[in-house]
Amino acid sequence: MATVLDTKGLNCPLPILRAKKAIKDVPVGGVLQVLATDPGAVKDFEAFCRSTGQQLVNWNEAGGIYTFNIKKVA
Numbered sequence: 001m002a003t004v005l006d007t008k009g010l011n012c013p014l015p016i017l018r019a020k021k022a023i024k025d026v027p028v029g030g031v032l033q034v035l036a037t038d039p040g041a042v043k044d045f046e047a048f049c050r051s052t053g054q055q056l057v058n059w060n061e062a063g064g065i066y067t068f069n070i071k072k073v074a
Contacts, residue, residue: 038066
């Protein structure tokens with residue numbers, strides 16, 4: 001069961017800042033699912049996962065909504 005963070009309507013850097021805060025409450029091995037509408041979020045979340053060591057399991061876009069599944073590694 002993923003923890004869902006809705007950042008739709010927010011622009012960079014707010015989705016990343018909210019995800020950084022929310023992932024603290026996710027257990028190791030758990031998934032944080034982030035919903036966003038900012039097209040720049042794709043590069044932002046790829047960079048976020050590289051810099052924090054979390055795993056971007058996958059992402060997709062449907063109807064202008066981007067969904068990111070981030071697995072907490074540590």
